[in-house]
Amino acid sequence: MQAELKQVIYVSERTDLSDHSLTNIFDISHKNNPEKGITGCLLVGSNSYLQFLEGPSLAVEALYLKIKVDSRHKNVKKLHDQSIGERLFSSWSMKFAPFHSLEWSNQDFDSGNFLNIKPEGAVNIFHSINEVMNG
Ligand code: FAD
Numbered sequence: 001m002q003a004e005l006k007q008v009i010y011v012s013e014r015t016d017l018s019d020h021s022l023t024n025i026f027d028i029s030h031k032n033n034p035e036k037g038i039t040g041c042l043l044v045g046s047n048s049y050l051q052f053l054e055g056p057s058l059a060v061e062a063l064y065l066k067i068k069v070d071s072r073h074k075n076v077k078k079l080h081d082q083s084i085g086e087r088l089f090s091s092w093s094m095k096f097a098p099f100h101s102l103e104w105s106n107q108d109f110d111s112g113n114f115l116n117i118k119p120e121g122a123v124n125i126f127h128s129i130n131e132v133m134n135g
Helices: 019-036 057-067 121-133
Strands: 004-014 039-044 048-056 071-084 095-098
Touching: 004 057, 004 095, 004 121, 019 039, 019 048, 019 057, 048 057, 048 121, 057 071, 071 121, 095 121
Parallel strands: 039 095
Antiparallel strands: 004 048, 004 071, 039 048
């Protein structure tokens, strides 16, 4: 039987703005996520992260708990937690999307600040990214 799938979206405040930190997160995600069946997208803002995680429920929950206590960010707030039938980003072990690589209609997002985003807005952003990047 196939494991139940879920998606989680959270927003957090960056505490470490270094390129080194981003490189480390990128490397560890691409090492760990395929083994765990995790896919998703990490939106890197100027002061914040907005991450979409999806995969087997237990694996997503375990990773979220690990990420939540990572000192490279703080004030981690879960915005969305839902069981799913199908993945949105099935081919991305973790896509890194810098905020300036995307077009925004909202001034806050245009400056890379996701801290006040509402749950529905967060879900919509990832659906738009999926449409733009996957055609
Ligand atoms: P460990 O052996 O615990 O650590 C792996 C490497 O990360 C080591 O080089 C260690 O030095 C370094 N590291 C760990 N914690 C810190 C820290 N606080 N500051 C500096 N360096 C550190 N992990 C994933 O597996 N998948 C993800 O999709 C993912 N997304 C993330 C998104 C964000 C915004 C952040 C902040 C972290 C993310 N992480 C992700 C990293 C996660 O929080 C854990 O650090 C990582 O999963 C630990 O992996 P490990 O137990 O295999 O290795």
